[in-house]
Amino acid sequence: MSLLSLRDVRVQFNTAGGVVRAVNGVSLDLAVGETLGLVGESGCGKSTLGKAIMKLVPVAGGEILVEGVDIAPLNREQLTDMRRKVQMIFQDPYGSLNPRSTVGRSVAQPMVLAGWKPEATAERVETLLRWVGLPSDAKQRYPHEFSGGQRQRIGIARALALSPKLIICDEPVSALDVSVRAQVINLLEDLKSQFGVSYLFISHDLSVVEHIADRVAVMYLGMLFEVGGRDQIWKSPQHPYTRALLAAAPIANPKLARARQRTVLQGELPSPLNPPPGCPFNSRCPMAQDRCRVEKPVLRPVGNGAQAACHFV
């Protein structure tokens, strides 16, 4: 049984301009101990999907199964168990901590809500801060006294508080300086090997995902275009969008960078208010045919355990 299974998950927002289908039928599995990278352009719905799993946004349809239990119909009390298993790390380390709470209070919140005794909570906070490499006097201080990287560590400590099995990392390093990114990534990897926690790692930074993820899912305009092992995707991307995405990632070696073939995407992400009919990528796809403008592709196996949603692979 997978730790997390998404079955045709849909999230939509009613706006003044119409219905935005931010997540439009996503199915995905995440195994125990696995890191799944979820990549895509800004506005493709990857963060919304992460928030839907945490029930921070209302789910319009489909099933979200945590260890086989659908969490969609559960109320707040019934969710307690699921909250213990699944936690989240947020993107903005400056916004994810209450500026008027001490770090100790912020980190202790999950234990307080779970009804722990004060002594046990205090002890746990000490342990957590040590794990993420912060001095124990940090707990009396306020978030503004810490740097971005340190704050993200505090956020990680809070997410780890109740020993979750899955942590949803919503762009955890994109707001950080490049110099501290590696520290936070390494911390996440250490914690994974220490505690066997799984990550759903949402990011638009391909180099980070390449480093941390075991499997990768590529998202575009609310739907998945390709899912597969990391090496599989990086070496032989099947979907034209994945190819374009990887081609857009910068390469450190200028000789290799000059030598490679680049397919540069034209135009912008179409408005999710009014997505093109058929395949949502047809307006920008170099391979688009008439069929793509009518029929929406579905994810299907393309060999080596990978799946792609394209009529021509």
Add this chain to the structure above:
Amino acid sequence: MQRFEFVARFARNRGALVGACLILFVALMAVFASVFFPTDPLRIVGLPELWPGEDPEFPLGTDSLGRDILSMIVHGARATLLIGLFASAVATIIGVGVGATAGYFGGWVDEIAMRVAELFQTIPNLIFVLTIVVILGSTLTNIVIAIGIVSWTPIARMTRAEFLSLRDREFVQACRSMGMSDLRIIVSEILPNALPPVIVLSSLVVAGAILFESAVSFLGLGDPNVASWGRLVGDGRQLIRSSWYICAIPGIAIMITVLCLNLVGDGLNDALNPKLRDR
């Protein structure tokens, strides 16, 4: 540490510092009124209509009945300040409650709450206060409640605006993702962040409440058992052509207190507003 910084920032605004000192003086006056003037301030102690300075025993003179104006001012400070503080407390409790609920939940809750607030705002404040006092009766409690009922709308709007900007912040989402209840999120997470501008507004409502109470008392609808400053102004109005000081002295006391409260409000605004820090 933080608290000390706050005091230093507040004190940098000279007007606010002067205001705070004078308010403190008035408050001490109110607290120790019966120490300085142990006798009932409404007792007749001398000749009527003695001008200030005319008799050294009554430095601020006597009113039309021969009561010591200084004693009445000192005792009146107690009633006036209490009315201001409690009315502001009533307004703040209603305002924060309505504003927090509206801002946090949004949707139709917000819609209803804001329409109700607008309804209250369309009625002229003073007439509204007078109407409530006339209906409920002229007691101190009723006057406090009436002033609270007309003064909560700006506080509700301010609280709502703060909640709107805070409710989708990531630290609130983090609390939700831990399964924290809405009430707990509102009270222990968002409210402490939303409070600074609300405190500023509440301090200004105190000033407004003192003015309302004065107006109500001046029109003769005040609590007859309480010698507030407004009532002193009201009592002196028949003699305003000959002995205008009977009105003027409590009037000046009201003016200075209200001015000081406004200065303190401005100072709090500067000290609590992080955007103005280090400017």
